[in-house]
Amino acid sequence: MRVSKRTSSAVALGAAVALIASGCSSSDDGGDAGNSADGAIVIDGTQPEVPLVPANTTETGGGAIIDYLWTGLVEYPNNGGAPQNAVAESIETTDSKVYTIKIKKGLKFHDGTEVKAANFTKAWNWAAYSPNGAQNSSFFADIQGFADVQSEDPDGEGPQKAPEPKAKEMSGLKVVDDYTFEVTLGAPTAVFPTKLGYSAFVPLPDVFFTQTPDEFGKKPVGNGPVKFVSWEDDVSIKLTRFDDYTLRDKMKIKDVEVKLYQEDTAAYNDLLAGNLDFQQQVPVSALAGDKWKNDLGERAIQSTTPSTGIIAFPMYDPKFKDQKLRKAISLAVNRQEITEKIFFGNRTPADSWANPLTPGAVAGNCTACQYNPDEAKRLFAESSGYQGDMVFYYNADASHKEWMEAVAQSVKNVLGINARAEGIPTFAVFREQINAHKMTGPYRAGWQQDYPDVENWVNPLYVKGGSSNDGLYSNPQVDALAKEASGAANLDEAHAKFAEAVKIIDADVPSIPVYFQGQQSGHSDKIKKVELTNVGEIDITSVEL
Amino acid sequence: MGRYLLRRLLQLVPVFIGTTLLIYVLVWVMVPGDPFAGKCGERPCPPGFVAMMTEKFHLDQPWYVQYAHYMQNLFQGDFGTTFSGRSINDIIASAYPNTLKLALVALAIEAIIGLTAGVLSGLRRNGFLDNLVLVSTLFLIALPIFVIGFLLQWLLGVQWHIVEPTVSNEMRLSELIMPGFVLGSISMAYIARVARTSISENRRSDYVRTAIAKGLPMRRVVGVHLLRNSLIPVVTLLGTDLGALMGGAIVTEGIFNIKGIGGTVYRSITTKESATVVSIVVILVLVYLLMNLLVDLLYAALDPRIRYE
Numbered sequence: 001m002r003v004s005k006r007t008s009s010a011v012a013l014g015a016a017v018a019l020i021a022s023g024c025s026s027s028d029d030g031g032d033a034g035n036s037a038d039g040a041i042v043i044d045g046t047q048p049e050v051p052l053v054p055a056n057t058t059e060t061g062g063g064a065i066i067d068y069l070w071t072g073l074v075e076y077p078n079n080g081g082a083p084q085n086a087v088a089e090s091i092e093t094t095d096s097k098v099y100t101i102k103i104k105k106g107l108k109f110h111d112g113t114e115v116k117a118a119n120f121t122k123a124w125n126w127a128a129y130s131p132n133g134a135q136n137s138s139f140f141a142d143i144q145g146f147a148d149v150q151s152e153d154p155d156g157e158g159p160q161k162a163p164e165p166k167a168k169e170m171s172g173l174k175v176v177d178d179y180t181f182e183v184t185l186g187a188p189t190a191v192f193p194t195k196l197g198y199s200a201f202v203p204l205p206d207v208f209f210t211q212t213p214d215e216f217g218k219k220p221v222g223n224g225p226v227k228f229v230s231w232e233d234d235v236s237i238k239l240t241r242f243d244d245y246t247l248r249d250k251m252k253i254k255d256v257e258v259k260l261y262q263e264d265t266a267a268y269n270d271l272l273a274g275n276l277d278f279q280q281q282v283p284v285s286a287l288a289g290d291k292w293k294n295d296l297g298e299r300a301i302q303s304t305t306p307s308t309g310i311i312a313f314p315m316y317d318p319k320f321k322d323q324k325l326r327k328a329i330s331l332a333v334n335r336q337e338i339t340e341k342i343f344f345g346n347r348t349p350a351d352s353w354a355n356p357l358t359p360g361a362v363a364g365n366c367t368a369c370q371y372n373p374d375e376a377k378r379l380f381a382e383s384s385g386y387q388g389d390m391v392f393y394y395n396a397d398a399s400h401k402e403w404m405e406a407v408a409q410s411v412k413n414v415l416g417i418n419a420r421a422e423g424i425p426t427f428a429v430f431r432e433q434i435n436a437h438k439m440t441g442p443y444r445a446g447w448q449q450d451y452p453d454v455e456n457w458v459n460p461l462y463v464k465g466g467s468s469n470d471g472l473y474s475n476p477q478v479d480a481l482a483k484e485a486s487g488a489a490n491l492d493e494a495h496a497k498f499a500e501a502v503k504i505i506d507a508d509v510p511s512i513p514v515y516f517q518g519q520q521s522g523h524s525d526k527i528k529k530v531e532l533t534n535v536g537e538i539d540i541t542s543v544e545l
Numbered sequence: 546m547g548r549y550l551l552r553r554l555l556q557l558v559p560v561f562i563g564t565t566l567l568i569y570v571l572v573w574v575m576v577p578g579d580p581f582a583g584k585c586g587e588r589p590c591p592p593g594f595v596a597m598m599t600e601k602f603h604l605d606q607p608w609y610v611q612y613a614h615y616m617q618n619l620f621q622g623d624f625g626t627t628f629s630g631r632s633i634n635d636i637i638a639s640a641y642p643n644t645l646k647l648a649l650v651a652l653a654i655e656a657i658i659g660l661t662a663g664v665l666s667g668l669r670r671n672g673f674l675d676n677l678v679l680v681s682t683l684f685l686i687a688l689p690i691f692v693i694g695f696l697l698q699w700l701l702g703v704q705w706h707i708v709e710p711t712v713s714n715e716m717r718l719s720e721l722i723m724p725g726f727v728l729g730s731i732s733m734a735y736i737a738r739v740a741r742t743s744i745s746e747n748r749r750s751d752y753v754r755t756a757i758a759k760g761l762p763m764r765r766v767v768g769v770h771l772l773r774n775s776l777i778p779v780v781t782l783l784g785t786d787l788g789a790l791m792g793g794a795i796v797t798e799g800i801f802n803i804k805g806i807g808g809t810v811y812r813s814i815t816t817k818e819s820a821t822v823v824s825i826v827v828i829l830v831l832v833y834l835l836m837n838l839l840v841d842l843l844y845a846a847l848d849p850r851i852r853y854e
Contacts, residue, residue, distance in 0.1 A: 049584075049629045049816075050629040050630065051629070051630060058584070058585050129593075130591070130592070130593030130596070131593065131597065132593070132597075133591075133593050133594040133595075133596070133597030133598065134591070134593070134594065135584070135585050135590060135591065135594050137591045137593055137594070138591055150592075150593065151593075152592055152596075162592075162593075162596045214630045232714070233631065233635070233636070233639060234639065234640075234804045235714045235804065236714065261802055262798070262799055262802060262804070262808045262812075263799040263800065263802065265695075265799075265800065266710075266711045266799065266800060266801060266802035267802070269698055269699070269702060269703055269710035269711060270710060270711050270802075272703045272710070273702055273703055273706065273709065273710045275709065275710070275711070397815055426815050427815075428580070428582050428584075428815070428816065428817055429582070431582040431589075432582035435582055435589045467589075
């Protein structure tokens with residue numbers, strides 16, 4: 001889950017699906033090959049928070065650059081479908097526990113060295129080893145021996161230091177030969193191959209291990225379609241085509257400059273003036289009255305995204321123990337009106353638990369997501385009721401005020417509870433209270449999938465101990481079904497089991513899905529053809545001029 | 546004069562230490578909380594990451610130990626690093642010149658336009674020009690700065706293509722005129738008004754009447770006798786304004802995509818980069834103190850009646 005810095009919202013402004021070819025009024029669909037071959041584009045971005053080390057980047061600014069610079073074992077198609085092999089030649093398993101991964105021969109890092117199996121295993125071991133402090137380390141928890149490379153600080157922030165972990169490397173990783181390695185997981189996990197497309201799993205060149213991570217991250221060496229040229233803090237990051245790249249997604253243009261903006265309005269004005277070729281998300285101010293569509297005409301790109309705006313219940317608060325009360329609140333929210341009035345129809349009302357763009361997700365499976373005032377009133381009357389004010393919390397440093405207030409008002413109108421919305425000043429303070437399980441009312445949450453599978457919408461959010469199950473929802477039936485699903489022999493079986501688990505979640509209503517995120521992007525006249533990736537970033541390899 | 550200067554400079558030392566301590570305590574103690582709470586998105590950061598950072602930044606020590614560490618580095622000219630490992634010296638070195646350039650352009654624009662308008666309207670009170678200045682300055686004061694900024698950017702940059710809507714990385718002077726005008730617009734209005742009042746008051750004073758009676762040419766009366774005396778309130782305004790422009794350009798910097806101090810300090814506050822906040826504010830304090838000193842010294846140069854012993 002990458003957090004967007006610009007909005008401080010965890011629903012990163014992301015994700016688009018369909019192939020978008022637009023802009024060109026001439027007869028052919030693509031651009032001019034001659035223009036493209038030496039062409040350069042300027043796209044918008046934000047200053048990466050930390051040096052560009054894949055396993056240590058969790059925000060969109062640096063995440064986008066890492067996605068350009070690296071190609072993983074598998075890649076996610078732009079249309080949101082099932083992952084396909086990229087660096088991997090084959091990923092084979094018989095029991096979903098032991099995977100034999102073969103990689104293609106002759107692939108090169110940008111420094112000319114060859115991509116070998118050990119580049120993967122060493123990179124993963126580095127990321128998982130807790131003294132290295134990688135932010136994405138939890139992605140490797142599936143692999144056997146992960147617990148042995150972790151160590152916990154015995155007294156938290158106290159003076160004692162964490163002891164050395166038991167082992168330096170995970171026992172589940174084994175290099176067979178230069179192009180083959182074997183991964184043994186702690187427990188069968190059918191979705192593991194899908195996860196391999198996430199940027200935490202990319203290979204690192206040998207040079208990484210001879211430098212400090214910060215040194216490497218200032219001049220990263222990847223294996224993707226573009227290589228790194230330069231990075232001036234807060235100004236721009238320059239990338240150029242890697243000519244020795246042999247995989248499917250070769251660059252059609254030559255240079256890409258990522259201009260690092262402080263404000264999206266500044267970027268938008270540059271887009272209108274022709275100084276910027278692509279902006280992933282136009283500013284909120286341009287959305288009102290569809291201004292952006294008038295400004296950009298055919299160059300406007302509207303897309304839907306695999307991320308959902310959610311309001312979570314603090315299940316640890318006795319006030320919200322009653323399932324009927326939770327369902328009544330969810331049914332009292334008029335999602336249709338909120339998406340139309342507040343988001344100008346740029347987002348769509350949520351009607352399923354996993355985003356419907358995700359493989360394995362069932363569209364419309366959230367019965368608690370309907371707007372049904374009568375049923376809501378009936379359930380509320382049957383429930384234990386609610387005393388006092390119901391406060392909906394959100395972080396006030398991004399534009400959440402309007403829709404959170406609309407939700408509270410909707411609940412107030414239908415149930416007659418004294419509901420209101422209250423902002424917590426910053427995302428940091430907000431998350432701190434959530435992490436400490438100190439919320440006293442329903443709070444804004446958001447989820448953008450890390451990898452396209454319904455598993456990513458269940459295990460982290462609704463299973464006991466899940467990395468983002470901050471409301472501490474726990475239902476043994478869900479846990480059992482999710483465990484079965486995760487360990488299923490193949491993805492179809494896994495998806496069927498997850499569907500069952502979601503039915504129970506739907507009855508329990510541990511959170512309220514409110515809207516599916518939409519994205520509004522724009523490009524310049526210069527770009528004749530462009531596609532967005534499955535998370536809504538520009539697919540720079542698709543750009544034609 | 547020399548002793549006065551020395552005394553003022555020595556006074557800077559306790560003020561400097563006092564403010565850093567105060568800011569440090571405010572940032573670290575008054576706003577407690579886990580700086581890593583929002584760092585990893587909608588999930589808590591892995592314990593390994595938190596443990597490493599805690600140790601690296603001495604976060605497990607009491608605040609006074611941290612302050613001692615900070616001051617120790619500061620006296621060696623090292624402001625420390627951000628949580629992401631960037632040197633704060635580098636951040637300040639890259640952001641400060643930009644802000645300074647913008648502030649100086651703004652200051653020049655407000656001084657030239659504001660003073661000219663003020664002098665002209667002060668000399669011909671209730672004339673057409675006077676009324677024009679009064680109305681237009683009222684208009685500028687009434688408009689919030691972001692409205693002026695967005696309006697000019699949209700009109701001149703996007704619609705008419707006279708200038709680029711945002712400032713490029715090279716920070717050319719020609720690009721800075723529009724942002725500088727926006728940043729200085731409100732102070733410009735105040736300067737025009739203060740200068741007008743001051744000029745029209747002094748216009749009736751005895752020494753001006755004497756000067757005119759002596760038969761001096763009008764240009765000399767206004768340029769030397771009248772203006773020099775009337776400049777004191779204007780200089781006070783300009784001096785403190787430079788300090789304010791350096792720190793308070795958050796809005797303008799954002800609109801025109803200028804990588805300055807304002808935006809940096811704002812982002813550092815929201816991401817709890819306390820060391821950056823403290824370092825930048827410390828420098829701002831120094832700028833304020835020095836500007837005040839400069840203004841005080843200028844008084845003596847402008848008005849012979851003012852002397853420092």
